[in-house]
Amino acid sequence: MLAAIFVPFLYKSIKNIHTGWFVLAVPATLAIIYASYITRVADGKVFLEELPWIPSLDISVVSYLDGLSLLFSLMITGIGSLVVLYSIFYLDKHKEKLHNFYVYLLLFMTAMLGVVQSDHLITLYFFWELTSISSFLLIGYWYTRDASRFGALKSMMITVGGGLMMLGGFILLYLMGGTYSIRELIVMVPNLVEHPLFTWSLVLILLGAFTKSAQFPFYIWLPDAMEAPTPVSAYLHSATMVKAGIYLVARFTPIFAVSELWIWLVTGVGILTLFWGSFFAVKQTDLKGILAFSTVSQLGLIMSLLGASAVAFHDNGATDTIKFAAFAAIFHLINHATFKGSLFMIAGIVDHETGTRDIRKLGGLMSIMPISFTVAAIGSLSMAGLPPFNGFLSKEMFLTAMLALQNFEFFGFDTWGALFPIIAWIASIFTFIYSFYFVFRTFTGKYTPEKLPHKPHEAPIGMLISPMILAALVVTIFFIPNLVGDTFVKPAVQAIQPFLYDSPKDIDIHVAAWHGEITPELLMTFGIVIVGVLLFVALPKWQGIYQKFPRALTLNNAYDKIMLGLDVGLNRVSRLYMTGSMRHYLLYMFSSIAAIVIGSLFVKDAFTVSFQNTAPINPYEIILVVVLLIGTAITILAKSRLTAIIGLGAVGYTVALFFVIFNAPDLALTQLVIETISVALFLLAFYHLPKLGKREERMRFQLNRAIVSIAVGVMVTLVALSAHSQKLIPTISKYYEETVYSKAGGGNIVNVILVDYRGFDTLFEITVLAIAGMGILAMIKLRMNRKEKTHENK
Amino acid sequence: MESLILVLVGVLVAVGTYLILSKQLLRVILGTAVLSHAAHLLILTMGGLKKGNVPLLEESEGPYTDALPQALILTAIVISFAVTAFVLVLGYRAYKTNGSANFDELRGTPDE
Numbered sequence: 001m002l003a004a005i006f007v008p009f010l011y012k013s014i015k016n017i018h019t020g021w022f023v024l025a026v027p028a029t030l031a032i033i034y035a036s037y038i039t040r041v042a043d044g045k046v047f048l049e050e051l052p053w054i055p056s057l058d059i060s061v062v063s064y065l066d067g068l069s070l071l072f073s074l075m076i077t078g079i080g081s082l083v084v085l086y087s088i089f090y091l092d093k094h095k096e097k098l099h100n101f102y103v104y105l106l107l108f109m110t111a112m113l114g115v116v117q118s119d120h121l122i123t124l125y126f127f128w129e130l131t132s133i134s135s136f137l138l139i140g141y142w143y144t145r146d147a148s149r150f151g152a153l154k155s156m157m158i159t160v161g162g163g164l165m166m167l168g169g170f171i172l173l174y175l176m177g178g179t180y181s182i183r184e185l186i187v188m189v190p191n192l193v194e195h196p197l198f199t200w201s202l203v204l205i206l207l208g209a210f211t212k213s214a215q216f217p218f219y220i221w222l223p224d225a226m227e228a229p230t231p232v233s234a235y236l237h238s239a240t241m242v243k244a245g246i247y248l249v250a251r252f253t254p255i256f257a258v259s260e261l262w263i264w265l266v267t268g269v270g271i272l273t274l275f276w277g278s279f280f281a282v283k284q285t286d287l288k289g290i291l292a293f294s295t296v297s298q299l300g301l302i303m304s305l306l307g308a309s310a311v312a313f314h315d316n317g318a319t320d321t322i323k324f325a326a327f328a329a330i331f332h333l334i335n336h337a338t339f340k341g342s343l344f345m346i347a348g349i350v351d352h353e354t355g356t357r358d359i360r361k362l363g364g365l366m367s368i369m370p371i372s373f374t375v376a377a378i379g380s381l382s383m384a385g386l387p388p389f390n391g392f393l394s395k396e397m398f399l400t401a402m403l404a405l406q407n408f409e410f411f412g413f414d415t416w417g418a419l420f421p422i423i424a425w426i427a428s429i430f431t432f433i434y435s436f437y438f439v440f441r442t443f444t445g446k447y448t449p450e451k452l453p454h455k456p457h458e459a460p461i462g463m464l465i466s467p468m469i470l471a472a473l474v475v476t477i478f479f480i481p482n483l484v485g486d487t488f489v490k491p492a493v494q495a496i497q498p499f500l501y502d503s504p505k506d507i508d509i510h511v512a513a514w515h516g517e518i519t520p521e522l523l524m525t526f527g528i529v530i531v532g533v534l535l536f537v538a539l540p541k542w543q544g545i546y547q548k549f550p551r552a553l554t555l556n557n558a559y560d561k562i563m564l565g566l567d568v569g570l571n572r573v574s575r576l577y578m579t580g581s582m583r584h585y586l587l588y589m590f591s592s593i594a595a596i597v598i599g600s601l602f603v604k605d606a607f608t609v610s611f612q613n614t615a616p617i618n619p620y621e622i623i624l625v626v627v628l629l630i631g632t633a634i635t636i637l638a639k640s641r642l643t644a645i646i647g648l649g650a651v652g653y654t655v656a657l658f659f660v661i662f663n664a665p666d667l668a669l670t671q672l673v674i675e676t677i678s679v680a681l682f683l684l685a686f687y688h689l690p691k692l693g694k695r696e697e698r699m700r701f702q703l704n705r706a707i708v709s710i711a712v713g714v715m716v717t718l719v720a721l722s723a724h725s726q727k728l729i730p731t732i733s734k735y736y737e738e739t740v741y742s743k744a745g746g747g748n749i750v751n752v753i754l755v756d757y758r759g760f761d762t763l764f765e766i767t768v769l770a771i772a773g774m775g776i777l778a779m780i781k782l783r784m785n786r787k788e789k790t791h792e793n794k
Numbered sequence: 795m796e797s798l799i800l801v802l803v804g805v806l807v808a809v810g811t812y813l814i815l816s817k818q819l820l821r822v823i824l825g826t827a828v829l830s831h832a833a834h835l836l837i838l839t840m841g842g843l844k845k846g847n848v849p850l851l852e853e854s855e856g857p858y859t860d861a862l863p864q865a866l867i868l869t870a871i872v873i874s875f876a877v878t879a880f881v882l883v884l885g886y887r888a889y890k891t892n893g894s895a896n897f898d899e900l901r902g903t904p905d906e
Contacts, residue, residue: 583815590811615795615843625802632809635828641820648824651806655831658799662838663848663859667867671834674875678827685820685882688889705815713808720800720836731841733860740851747851749861754868765869772876776883 020088023102027084027109031077034070041070041491053123058180064119067491071330072116072247074488075337079239080109082466086345087231089462090352101141101229108134112240116247121170121180128166128208131244132159135236139228151224154559158211158221166208166248172201173255186254186498193258202256205248206265213245215303216273219296220555226288230348233288238295238340246299246333249306250496257310267307267405271423273300278430282437282539287347287357290438291340294383297431298336301398304420305329308401312497324404326493327485328397334488335390335477339379342470343438346376349459349467350442359437364447368457371464373443378471384435384532385428385525390477392525399424399521425524432532437539587708594711597719607718610725621661628654641686649679666750799839806832819885823878830874834867 037047047065054060065073084105091098111134114127133156140152176195177185185192192198209215214222222242226233236242249266256262277297284290309326349372350365351357366373378389385395402421477484577588601607631654634647652675659668736749736757746752754762806828813825841863847854849861 583817586815590815609797611797614797617795617798621795621798625798628802629805632806632828635824636809636812641818644821644824648827651828651831655835658835659838662843663846664838664864664867665848665850667834667838667864667871670868670871674871678875678878681879681882682820682824685823685886688886702815705812709808709811709815712811713804713806716807716832716836717800717804720803720840721797724796724800724840731860731862733858733862736861737849737856737858749849749851749858750864750868753861753865758865761865761869765872768873769876772880775880779883779887 020084020091020098020102023106024081024084024088026106027077027080030113031074031081034073034077037065037070038074038487041065041067042487044491044494048119059122060120061123062119062181063117064183065117066495067488067493068247068250068330068495069116071334071488071492072243073113075243075334076109076112076116076240079235079337079341079470080105082341082469083231083235086234086348086463086466087229089460090231090348091229101138104134104137104141105232105235108138108236108241112244115244119182121174121182124182125163125167125170128212128244129160129163131241132156132163132212135159135225135241138232138236139225141229141232142227145227147224148227151221151227155221155225157563158218162208162211162218165204165211169201169204169206169208172197172204176201182251182255189255189258192255199259199261202259202262203265205252205256206262209245209248210269211245212248213242213299213303214273214296215245215269215300216276217555219273219277220559222296223284223289223292224556226286226292230288230344230351233291234341234344234348237292238344239337242295242299243333243337246302246306246329249303250329250492253306253310253496254313254498257313263307263310265307266310267304267420270300270302270304270307271420271427273297274304275423275427275430276300278427278434281434282430284434285359287350287359287362287438287442288344290359290434291343291347294431294434294438295340297427298332298340298383301424301427302329302332302336304424305332305398305401306496308405309496311405324397325401326496327489328394328401330489330492330496331397331481331485332391332394334484335382335394335474338470338473338477339382339389339391342375342467342474343379343383345463345467345470346372346379349463352463353457353459359441361448362442363445364443366443368447369443369459371468372459373439375464375467375471376439376443378474379467380435380439382474384432385528388478389474390481391474393478393481395428396521396525399428399524400519403520421524425528428524428528429532429535432528433536433539436532436536587704590712591708594708594715597715598711601718601722607722608725609721612725624654624657624661628658642683645679645682645686648682649675652678664750666748795843796839799835799843803832803836803839806835819888823881823885826881827874827878830870830878833874834870837863837867837870 041047047063049063051061051063084102087101087105091101108131111127111130115124115131118124118127136152136156139155140148142148173185173192174180176192176197177188179185179188211218222237225237228236274297277293277295277300281290281293281297284293305325306329309329312325347357349369350362353369354362354365356362382389382391385391399421402424405420577584628651631647631650635644635651636647638644638647652671656668656671656675659665659671733749736753740746740749740752744752744756746756810825810827810829810832813821813828816822816825841860843859846857846859849858849864
């Protein structure tokens with residue numbers, strides 16, 4: 001992380017050495033540091049360190065290193081080193097903005113290490129979103145291309161959306177368990193299961209995992225993320241970021257595995273993704289597109305195995321084979337990281353050397369690029385699950401676990417369980433087909449140099465180092481699977497299934513390529529090879545079916561439609577009510593005020609009328625009321641504005657007379673004067689009307705206006721009547737009457753209140769007048785200035 | 795008496811609202827004026843009517859009518875006058891600048 005800060009300085013200061021060399025030291029050192037933990041973790045130890053962040057909220061950065069975290073950390077740093085090495089040769093020193101690239105990459109690496117080592121839910125989420133952001137930056141690295149920006153935005157929308165769901169799930173977990181620590185939550189599982197929020201948090205956390213790990217139907221961002229530079233694709237979209245969801249599922253398995261929903265969701269979605277991804281991978285014509293769909297399908301495989309491993313929590317010992325599931329998941333995770341990383345790098349090399357990734361233009365590169373071909377063949381055959389490569393071992397275990405699923409007597413597995421091996425088998429056939437398709441369409445067949453932008457030749461040795469190392473691993477793991485199994489996989493399995501094993505040494509699983517007898521899964525593998533070869537040979541005949549799928553039914557189309565629909569729909573909605581007309585807004589405001597107030601009056605049953613402590617009515621007042629009503633009627637019904645203004649004046653003077661009747665002399669005086677000036681002002685404004693506005697038209701009667709205004713009037717009356725009928729507190733004016741002479745030395749109570757008791761109001765009332773006067777002056781003056789200016793301009 | 799005045803206030807509020815919802819700028823300003831009259835009457839009425847004499851020590855004997863609402867109304871009258879004057883000049887400027895006093899024609903610019 002700190003290293004990321006120094007990268008730009010190095011880039012700027014040292015021009016002639018590729019910045020990547022300096023960066024390479026960081027993951028390599030980290031990998032060595034993590035490697036030193038291997039033996040201790042394999043003995044079942046865990047390491048815990050805590051760094052308080054916000055102690056008052058119980059938030060801290062807790063680093064927890066057990067088998068699962070260590071495996072992921074090693075994968076991140078190890079493959080990270082190889083990717084940095086590869087990118088040194090892949091990215092041009094002078095053409096590219098290297099400092100950006102390495103800053104993002106290191107940021108991503110930090111975030112990813114944070115995700116796998118966090119024991120604290122909130123910091124886990126923090127690092128989770130940091131991976132989303134840094135991967136967004138990396139996908140959009142060539143930001144001048146439209147496709148890059150589109151892919152980056154798409155991945156951002158989907159993964160951040162899922163991440164927010166996950167945060168919700170985390171918070172629910174905290175509410176249930178009262179602690180943010182995953183370790184402590186695992187211990188508390190029996191208390192959590194009965195909680196009503198349990199299922200919600202399960203679903204929300206799974207949404208986060210599925211979006212990040214590109215499961216069905218959220219896989220759509222991954223193929224579009226292939227616009228990133230190839231090192232990024234190799235690192236993020238094969239080995240690390242897409243495994244974050246896998247990690248999450250594995251980490252939370254001890255908590256949620258007790259639930260039937262979890263098992264069905266994880267296993268079902270995983271197997272569906274496996275089939276879907278492998279089926280559509282054959283359709284692709286772009287090398288990275290094939291690899292993207294293949295990544296999706298392999299992640300589905302791992303996901304389904306993790307789901308199956310949760311079954312072991314229910315049925316410990318009924319069958320031994322289901323224990324294989326967790327082991328197989330972790331084992332395949334390692335294998336997938338090795339061969340998929342190497343394949344991505346090969347795709348990048350092919351792109352680099354020929355200038356295209358279109359499989360229809362490529363062919364016959366075997367003799368030109370022998371090393372790349374060898375690596376690609378190793379990777380692909382491992383992906384297809386053939387011996388002597390590590391994919392074979394994990395495929396065998398996968399089929400074993402899937403077959404074992406049928407043997408369960410609960411959760412409906414005895415009826416539906418048979419589907420799993422069948423779907424898995426069909427998906428494996430497609431996997432086989434696209435693996436062969438990837439290698440043989442690229443490296444064998446007819447060599448057509450006229451289609452290629454560059455004249456191809458073997459890549460520089462530096463670019464080949466990383467894929468060669470990974471391919472070597474692919475073969476090595478096949479021959480010594482148990483070393484890997486004992487050191488890495490078993491501690492991780494122990495972390496996933498802590499209730500089954502006390503220490504990694506108790507796990508009695510022995511990986512072997514040949515068990516000495518013909519097992520059903522071996523027969524299935526033979527079937528896969530036979531059918532796969534037949535279908536691959538016949539590929540040109542049936543590849544046409546992919547064209548038959550209508551574009552309208554694809555998920556990408558659905559995503560685009562949703563995005564566009566949201567955009568257009570929300571615009572339409574806001575256009576609907578944001579008309580730009582002041583009257584409409586006022587209508588909304590008045591009607592909602594009236595509705596809310598009248599509604600609450602009746603809901604609360606607050607409306608009362610009592611005629612107690614009211615004054616008697618005199619004829620004078622009736623006359624005045626009638627006059628006032630006439631005045632308002634004139635104001636509202638007047639044909640000309642002049643009449644309306646005069647009506648308003650009548651209203652004002654009548655109000656002044658009311659003030660007289662109700663013993664308010666000061667008010668009456670003020671009201672008379674003010675009303676006079678107001679009317680004068682109105683007449684002034686009226687006089688200045690432009691000619692075209694002089695059409696003396698009668699106001700058009702509008703029903704909705706009338707309804708709303710009557711409602712508002714009724715509301716005011718009702719509220720005022722209710723308030724007046726329920727006077728609870730006596731007035732405080734007695735104090736003023738008693739002290740107005742003795743303390744303030746005045747006789748006019750109103751005036752003394754205005755300037756002595758409550759002088760502040762008066763001060764600012766004066767300010768209001770002053771500001772209004774200045775505003776009016778400014779408006780008139782400024783207009784004169786503008787007029788002069790326009791004259792000058794003319 | 796109070797109930798009658800409160801109903802009257804309701805009518806005034808309804809009229810003021812109706813005017814404010816109209817198209818012509820001048821009528822809108824008239825509506826605000828009517829509305830402020832309604833508010834002043836409302837304050838006065840809620841303080842209680844004819845509870846006593848004019849609140850002047852030299853002029854009359856107690857009990858006096860409540861002086862506090864009157865002080866409040868006096869403040870409110872002056873403020874509403876200032877605002878009305880300001881809005882009137884603003885309306886006058888709007889005529890001058892836009893050449894129209896019709897609210898349906900006075901829309902914002904499209905990018906607002």
